[in-house]
Amino acid sequence: MITRIIYDKRGQIISQIQGSDLYTPVGIPYLDIEIPEGKYVTGIDVSATPNVAVFEDLQKTEIQNLKEENTKIKLALAELAEMVAGGVA
Structure with a gap:
């Protein structure tokens, strides 16, 4: 606009x-x-x-910051799950 x-x-x-x-x-x-x-x-x-x-x-809102942090945590957990699954096999 x-x-x-x-x-x-x-x-x-x-x-x-x-x-x-x-x-x-x-x-x-x-x-x-x-x-x-x-x-x-x-x-x-x-x-x-x-x-x-x-x-x-624009300044990020607290919710935007929390969403980004949540995404980072999910990615870290996925990487950890891959390492654990790879080590077990």
Whole structure:
């Protein structure tokens, strides 16, 4: 989904709007961007021409961290089971 970001001359974000029928400001800098999954916009780099959005990674939630840890444990158990089964044969 397209996000329209309206910003000032220093790159500070004033407004972020998503949608398909967006108002186009006159005389105010803006960018229409696609925000990648797992990222968010922190500002606009106005030193680049054309100006570009600055992205950072979203913080993982506790549930996401627990799911990753659970997956690692399951893989370690599967490897251990293979070693035990291989040693018994």
